[in-house]
Amino acid sequence: xxxxxxxxxxxxxxxxxxxxxxxxxxxxxxxxxxxxxxxxxxxxxxxxxxxxxxxxxxxxxxxxxxxxxxxxxxxxxxxxxxxxxxxxxxxxxxxxxxxxxxxxxxxxxxxxxxxxxxxxxxxxxxxxxxxxxxxxxxxxxxxxxxxxxxxxxxxxxxxxxxxxxxxxxxxxxxxxxxxxxxxxxxxxxxxxxxxxxxxxxxxxxxxxxxxxxxxxxxxxxxxxxxxxxxxxxxxxxxxxxxxxxxxxxxxxxxxxxxxxxxxxxxxxxxxxxxxxxxxxxxxxxxxxxxxxxxxxxxxxxxxxxxxxxxxxxxxxxxxxxxxxxxxxxxxxxxxxxxxxxxxxxxxxxxxxxxxxxxxxxxxxxxxxxxxxxxxxxxxxxxxxxxxxxxxxxxxxxxxxxxxxxxxxxxxxxxxxxxxxxxxxxxxxxxxxxxxxxxxxx
Numbered sequence: 109x110x111x112x113x114x115x116x117x118x119x120x121x122x123x124x125x126x127x128x129x130x131x132x133x134x135x136x137x138x139x140x141x142x143x144x145x146x147x148x149x150x151x152x153x154x155x156x157x158x159x160x161x162x163x164x165x166x167x168x169x170x171x172x173x174x175x176x177x178x179x180x181x182x183x184x185x186x187x188x189x190x191x192x193x194x195x196x197x198x199x200x201x202x203x204x205x206x207x208x209x210x211x212x213x214x215x216x217x218x219x220x221x222x223x224x225x226x227x228x229x230x231x232x233x234x235x236x237x238x239x240x241x242x243x244x245x246x247x248x249x250x251x252x253x254x255x256x257x258x259x260x261x262x263x264x265x266x267x268x269x270x271x272x273x274x275x276x277x278x279x280x281x282x283x284x285x286x287x288x289x290x291x292x293x294x295x296x297x298x299x300x301x302x303x304x305x306x307x308x309x310x311x312x313x314x315x316x317x318x319x320x321x322x323x324x325x326x327x328x329x330x331x332x333x334x335x336x337x338x339x340x341x342x343x344x345x346x347x348x349x350x351x352x353x354x355x356x357x358x359x360x361x362x363x364x365x366x367x368x369x370x371x372x373x374x375x376x377x378x379x380x381x382x383x384x385x386x387x388x389x390x391x392x393x394x395x396x397x398x399x400x401x402x403x404x405x406x407x408x409x410x411x412x413x414x415x416x417x418x419x420x421x422x423x424x425x426x427x428x429x430x431x432x433x434x435x436x437x438x439x440x441x442x443x444x445x446x447x448x449x450x451x452x453x454x455x456x457x458x459x460x461x462x463x464x465x466x467x468x469x470x471x472x473x474x475x476x477x478x479x480x481x482x483x484x485x486x487x488x489x490x491x492x493x494x495x496x497x498x499x500x501x502x503x504x505x506x507x508x509x510x511x512x513x514x515x516x517x518x519x520x521x522x523x524x525x526x527x528x529x530x531x532x533x534x535x536x537x538x539x540x541x542x543x544x545x546x547x548x549x
Contacts (some may be wrong), residue, residue, distance in 0.1 A: 109300055111135070113184035115211050116174065117142045118275060120191030120455035121154050123161075126279040127301060128166035136174035137181045146173035158276040180219040184225055187297050189266070190214075191233045202237055204244060210246045215252025218261060229262030229297040237322070238315040239287070241265050249312050262294035277473060288317025289403075290390045331399070337398040339385065344394035371488055371548040373508060373529040374412040374445035376434040381405060381443045411548075412445050416452050418527050418545050419504055428502025428524065430495070431509030433465040439466045446508045451484050461501045462490045465511055469520050499524065507532060 113124040116138040124147075127135040136147050143153040150167040152159045166172040166440055175181055182188065189216050192206040230249065232241055235318075239492075246257045256265045265288035270278045284307050289295030290534065295311050296405050302309075313321075335353065342349035356363055375381075384405055391398045419427060434444035442446050492498055495517045499505070508529040515533065518526065525543045528535055538544040 109133070109187055109297075110185045111301065112137055112181035113189060114138075114178075114181070114187045114190045114214070115192035115206075115234075116140070116147060116153055116192060117191065118154050118156065118272055119270060120189070121147075121152060121269055122156065122159060122275045122279055123189055123191055123233065123268070124172055125152075125159060125162045125166055125277060126519050128171035129162060130301075132171070132301065132303070133184075134172045135181045136167075136172065137176065137178060138174065139176060139247045141176060143190045144174040144176050147172065156275055157273060160193040162276060162375050170468070178213045179217045179220065179467070182214060182228065185230060187226075187229045188214055189231050189233050191268075194234050194236055196361050200541075203334045204236065204240060207234055207236065207240070207245060208248060211248045212252055217317055218253045219468070224490065227261055227293070229264060229294050231264045231266050231298055231301075233266050233268050235267065235321050235325075236265075236318055238318040241314050242290075246290075247408075248357045251424065258291040258294065261295055263290040263314075264294040264298050264414070265287060265317040265380060266298050267317055269321075269324065281525060282304065282362070285309045286320050287311045288314040301335035301411070333400045337391075337396075337400050340396050341398060341401075344396045345390065373547060374408045374448075376443045376445040376448070378434075378440065379444045381408075388505075408445075412448055412452075415449055415506065415527060415529060416456075418458075418547065419453060419458070419506070421545075422504050422525050423523065424503035425457075426501055427453055427460045427506065427507045428504070429453075429460065429508065430511070430514045431507070431529075432462055432467050436509055436511070437466065437467055439464075439468070440489055441467065447484055449506070449508075450490065452548070454484070454486065454490070460499075461492050461498050462487075463495055463498045464509065466492065485510065 111132045112135045113120050113125055114137045116124065116136045118134065120138075124136045131158050133248045137417060138144055146188065147163060147167065150164040153164045163172065166340065171503070189339070190207065190210055192210050194207060195203045209310075214230055232245065237359050241263065244258050246263055249261065249263070250257055253261060253395060255261060267286050270282055279286060282305060285302055287303065288311065289296045289298070289311055338352070339349035342352055384401065387403050392399065429446065429450060432444060432446050433440055434442065434449065434476070450460060450462060495514055499517060499519070502524045504525045505518070506512065506527045506529060510530060510533075518532075520538075523543065524532065525536065525545065528538070528544065528546045531549055532538060535546060535549065539546065
């Protein structure tokens with residue numbers, strides 16, 4: 109394919125050189141003439157492993173050249189990769205100035221007839237927040253081109269997963285390829301760029317592709333911060349943190365795995381809250397600051413509050429709750445987030461009814477009974493023994509269980525408002541219903 113790459117920084121330079129090495133005919137575009145001249149001389153404008161020899165080779169064969177002329181680049185390409193920077197503004201917001209400028213230039217070049225035949229596909233590779241492409245960049249293109257995205261020209265988002273220092277290696281052996289496509293033809297054009305490369309390919313809506321890069325980088329930062337905070341606590345307690353993490357990393361069932369990484373309701377139970385408090389307290393006694401660990405429980409509490417906020421937003425007062433124990437299939441109520449949710453709603457004066465097939469007040473003993481008597485002493489008058497009684501009572505139903513008896517009884521369409529705390533199996537279909545509210549989806 110004939111490809112133009114806008115922006116010859118790390119991402120653009122590596123993308124241009126690697127695509128050229130795959131057999132594409134590539135034109136690099138940059139406003140900085142020094143970068144343009146370096147590339148045309150077969151030299152890399154960035155310092156990066158393998159990039160120098162790669163650029164020298166593809167320039168020598170004629171597969172890569174550079175220019176500062178946007179019209180020339182559009183005229184001689186069918187796919188345009190936008191790889192310009194999106195730095196932070198002083199207040200932390202995303203700076204889209206360079207993105208907007210390049211988008212305007214590409215749109216103007218297309219409007220002036222620089223493109224000779226065929227449909228141009230503009231592929232945004234820059235990191236940008238969900239909504240940036242469809243709400244900001246597509247309107248700029250449509251205004252300048254005088255046409256419709258997905259019809260007169262293609263648009264896609266193709267985030268990169270290149271680490272500085274190993275970016276060439278990452279390009280040829282990617283962890284995944286993500287294509288946010290405005291229409292199938294746009295996605296097909298991006299697919300053709302990476303034909304033959306390994307790794308799973310995900311073709312998703314444009315905003316999903318934008319969000320994935322942020323999910324990756326936020327988690328990477330969280331992992332590094334977690335490891336460093338835990339290391340500091342271990343050091344203060346006289347423990348070898350690397351020995352701890354060696355064992356931690358060996359657990360591929362719960363630790364390094366998909367476990368606990370699906371958005372759902374708040375966590376609870378007899379272990380996680382207690383152990384987090386103990387660890388943070390030990391860190392404080394050792395004068396070790398652990399802001400990430402110290403904010404896990406407050407974050408969990410905020411997530412629980414989101415459920416309360418959804419109920420308040422309905423303006424209704426009769427509430428039904430399905431599920432009470434902290435984990436399905438048990439009667440363990442200790443630090444159950446559903447108990448906490450019931451307590452908050454009851455405290456705000458809501459008329460509450462609760463059903464949990466595993467919770468029978470007369471059978472609760474020991475710590476379980478003591479916990480309930482302290483936190484929700486009115487539980488006996490709130491519990492019901494049937495799903496139907498809750499549905500008859502409720503204007504709003506909070507669903508916190510996957511009990512088949514509950515799921516099969518939930519009404520479709522008309523009925524009480526459903527506040528989904530667990531992402532119901534048919535959540536995707538229910539999202540179109542006016543009475544459905546998902547907690548974090």
